[in-house]
Amino acid sequence: MVSDDPSAEHGGSLIRGAAVDLDARDPELIRRQLPAWWALATLWFRAEVDGLEKVPDGPVLLVGNHSGGLLTPDTVITMLAWNAYFGVDRALYSLAHAMATGVPVLNDLTRRFGAITAGIDAAEAAFERGASVLVYPGGDREVYRPWSRRHRIDFDGRQGFLRLAHRAGVPIVPVVAEGGHDTMMVLTDGRRLARLLRLERLGRIKVLPVTLGLPFGIAVGGFPPHLPLPAKIRVQVLDPIDLHARFGDEPDWDQAYDFVTSRMQVGLSELASRHVVPPFR
């Protein structure tokens, strides 16, 4: 589950991700494994990624929507596409949920591909190195939103990404993705149950989803894990947004939030309109 609100606090959580280590990213490993991963993404998800030429030079904050539960195939595809387009020497780090960077074995691979535990300090450190950062403000809530809301941008009002980009002086590059939610079906996000069980306090987990997928059928809270259906996944990079130019040095954050999510909703709806029959294309 890649993502999260970079403004979130880690204190008090039982689940802690790996300590942020930007040097864990391994360009040579990415270079070696990229062809195989891209072949898999192309064959299984018929991945299409457009618009990377819109990304300006220098550090940027990619802001995306993501789907598909724990595996978030659209995140993997975006990371692969970035490395394929710009080359592995232009570093991209993705801010990941502590749960994802805390999983043994998996955590080693994801960190070498550029995943870091979500946090403002981590993102700013990446910018200072000249790297770019990928964030999914919707976090676990978005990645487990019900299937019926799969074509909606749902950041749950989280605005930390705006402050991060504004303070660092980097442009926001919106990235919309469609198709990830057809790799399984989220029946309910289980937010009430998660609140009752106080999961947020225990592990920064805000949902307890009930999903339908292969091969085990029903899963609760992402367990048992599912095999993603071979849904077609489209990713579209949108025009960059300069918050300083558009909203000045002291932005109205609510307005900036409305603008960014509005533009992303247009992009996502347009991608959805190309969909003929889920999950096939």
Next chain:
Amino acid sequence: MKNVSRSITIRRPRAVVYEVLRDVAHWPAFFVGFTGWDPVAPHDDGDAELHHVVLHVGSSSLGGLVRIGGRVEGERIEWQSERGPEHVGAFTLADDGEDTCRVTFDLGFQLAGGLVSRLVLELSTQIMGRLQVATLEALRHHCEWELDPTPEGDEA
């Protein structure tokens, strides 16, 4: 005829949104799926009444000649096919609170043929619905953010 209707709320006065819709030259900017849009004959008020259009829907490109007409000032704009896939469409505007309006996009279409066509028609309903939603979202963003950087009512 199969009818599909989708609506959206836009934080702009009805008159402002109508001005955007009234000038059909604006349509390609927000009408998702248009890949061709050529005016054929000028209307009395300067608008083109007939248009050759190409619309990409799902995996198909649909071409045809469309007649824009049936305007009710400030409230409704209708069109219908003259050639190509048979359809009628309309944007209808209604006030929805102060400086806010509700836009409804109606589309009616039918396909020739038998049982298979009916199945395709059912499938097309979902596809057209998504295209209508995308168009309305783009219209909303255009009206709220591209006409003026600050939507009215948000200055506070």
